[in-house]
Amino acid sequence: MPKIYFIDVTNRDGVQTAHLGLSKLEKTMINMYLNEMGVFQSEFGFPTTRHESLYLQANLELAKMGVLQPIRLEGWIRATVVDVETAFKLVPNIRHLNLSISTSEQMVYGKLKKSKEDVLKSMVDAVEAAWSHGAESIGVNAEDASRTDIDFLIRFASAAKERGAHRFRYCDTLGYDNPFSIYETVKTLAENVSISIEMHCHGDLGMAVANSVAGAKGALDGGQDAYINTTVNGVGERAGNADLVATILAVTKSKDFAEKYPLGNPIELTKVWKIAKFASYAFGIPIPINQPGVGANAFAHASGIHADGVLKDPQNYELYNFSELGRGEPELIETGRKICSGEYSGVSGFRHIMGQMAISFKDAEEAQEILELVRYANVEAQKPLTEDELLFIAKYPQIAKKLLTLSPLE
Numbered sequence: 001m002p003k004i005y006f007i008d009v010t011n012r013d014g015v016q017t018a019h020l021g022l023s024k025l026e027k028t029m030i031n032m033y034l035n036e037m038g039v040f041q042s043e044f045g046f047p048t049t050r051h052e053s054l055y056l057q058a059n060l061e062l063a064k065m066g067v068l069q070p071i072r073l074e075g076w077i078r079a080t081v082v083d084v085e086t087a088f089k090l091v092p093n094i095r096h097l098n099l100s101i102s103t104s105e106q107m108v109y110g111k112l113k114k115s116k117e118d119v120l121k122s123m124v125d126a127v128e129a130a131w132s133h134g135a136e137s138i139g140v141n142a143e144d145a146s147r148t149d150i151d152f153l154i155r156f157a158s159a160a161k162e163r164g165a166h167r168f169r170y171c172d173t174l175g176y177d178n179p180f181s182i183y184e185t186v187k188t189l190a191e192n193v194s195i196s197i198e199m200h201c202h203g204d205l206g207m208a209v210a211n212s213v214a215g216a217k218g219a220l221d222g223g224q225d226a227y228i229n230t231t232v233n234g235v236g237e238r239a240g241n242a243d244l245v246a247t248i249l250a251v252t253k254s255k256d257f258a259e260k261y262p263l264g265n266p267i268e269l270t271k272v273w274k275i276a277k278f279a280s281y282a283f284g285i286p287i288p289i290n291q292p293g294v295g296a297n298a299f300a301h302a303s304g305i306h307a308d309g310v311l312k313d314p315q316n317y318e319l320y321n322f323s324e325l326g327r328g329e330p331e332l333i334e335t336g337r338k339i340c341s342g343e344y345s346g347v348s349g350f351r352h353i354m355g356q357m358a359i360s361f362k363d364a365e366e367a368q369e370i371l372e373l374v375r376y377a378n379v380e381a382q383k384p385l386t387e388d389e390l391l392f393i394a395k396y397p398q399i400a401k402k403l404l405t406l407s408p409l410e
């Protein structure tokens with residue numbers, strides 16, 4: 001029986017968004033939290049982008065150490081042989097890739113200035129090159145799939161399947177689909193091509209989550225596994241992508257859905273509060289008050305009838321309990337003196353901060369070394385590090401060193 005999986009693309013679509021970005025340490029923390037949640041795969045970055053190389057290598061090392069396990073770390077590149085070769089040159093240990101190319105007439109002629117046959121050939125050549133370089137799993141992305149005619153999509157997905165690709169990504173790049181159109185198209189694809197289908201939906205018309213759920217239903221009804229692309233807090237190009245938490249809630253809690261359309265692996269919902277809060281802090285974007293599950297108002301009741309109802313029985317006005325999402329724990333907020341990390345921090349303040357988290361160092365030298373890494377992390381983040389980030393650096397100093405190394409002049 002086909003199932004639903006999640007592929008989070010915060011570290012690719014989220015960070016390529018205008019006005020927004022994450023430090024390499026912040027990207028790593030997102031991977032750590034996604035792993036804790038049980039998300040199947042993180043699209044963790046751009047293997048052809050030079051400033052990503054050490055970050056990607058460091059995260060693959062964490063995977064090898066068993067720290068970033070069982071999550072699968074996959075890189076996003078264009079579906080060209082040149083990109084495949086560059087990816088394996090810069091990140092030799094990369095094993096999972098998504099190869100992307102435009103398929104709509106608008107983009108094939110209007111952007112790539114190529115023919116559809118060129119697009120097919122480029123994709124097929126890229127898939128074969130990726131296999132020959134040692135790829136273990138490949139997804140093939142049809143950019144602007146929702147504005148591509150179905151016959152070409154079937155040809156494209158079939159050619160990918162024939163060359164051994166594992167997944168076909170249906171990209172509603174402009175957020176043009178609606179739940180009815182995406183359901184029909186994806187179901188047709190699933191029935192005609194025996195390949196798992198990824199839903200990659202954008203919110204330009206406010207339907208990213210709804211389209212993801214409908215598309216997933218189309219894939220499953222057509223007999224194929226569905227992989228839903230999400231981002232934490234819905235951060236992504238323009239109006240954003242399908243929000244991770246809202247999409248998980250939609251497929252697990254909406255009317256009669258989960259009984260018929262199960263998840264491929266369990267998701268640890270109690271971790272979602274932490275990842276949403278961290279992404280909000282790291283991106284510097286407040287969580288909207290009415291955001292599903294994690295917004296300040298998601299479990300707030302003021303009006304007489306609602307408050308009375310929820311006090312008598314929460315199920316009167318709440319579909320699920322806040323504690324399921326990891327909410328409800330008291331949070332300590334310092335209202336008086338505060339010592340925090342910075343790029344010019346000194347050892348005394350640093351020992352104080354770490355001491356509050358019950359971290360001690362074996363000698364002055366070790367404290368100085370970790371402090372130095374924390375300073376560098378602050379140069380990138382330009383805001384005080386979180387407790388988890390500080391703990392990460394103290395626990396994996398060699399990995400942190402790699403993450404924090406940027407050498408453009410080499």
Ligand SMILES: [Zn+2]
Nearest residue numbers: 013173200237
């Ligand atoms: Zn996108």
